[in-house]
Amino acid sequence: MDLGPESSFTKFPSVVHMGDWSFFLVQGKEGYKLLSTVCPHAGGEVVDWGTSFMCPDHGWRFEMKDGVCVNGPLAQMTSFPVTVQDGHLFADVPIETFR
Numbered sequence: 001m002d003l004g005p006e007s008s009f010t011k012f013p014s015v016v017h018m019g020d021w022s023f024f025l026v027q028g029k030e031g032y033k034l035l036s037t038v039c040p041h042a043g044g045e046v047v048d049w050g051t052s053f054m055c056p057d058h059g060w061r062f063e064m065k066d067g068v069c070v071n072g073p074l075a076q077m078t079s080f081p082v083t084v085q086d087g088h089l090f091a092d093v094p095i096e097t098f099r
């Protein structure tokens with residue numbers, strides 16, 4: 001999916017919507033990626049908490065580069081690769097994600 005021109009994303013994380021689904025576009029250690037806002041614990045909605053992402057349901061927090069949980073068990077937000085092609089960002093999100 002074409003997310004738009006790379007130059008249109010000037011701050012990170014940026015919220016990206018695909019239909020009813022939301023993601024955070026971040027700049028991780030290995031480049032751009034999308035992090036799902038669906039919490040890996042029990043499906044709550046992860047929000048931008050300023051210096052981290054946070055799920056209000058049970059308080060899990062995640063660092064903002066790769067979505068690694070910083071105050072709970074070994075867990076990570078679901079991520080999807082984003083590549084740059086001809087100045088546009090393209091996300092590789094499998095169709096199964098939206099079912």
Ligand code: FES
Nearest residue numbers: 039042044055058
């Ligand atoms: S559902 Fe997110 S912390 Fe439990």
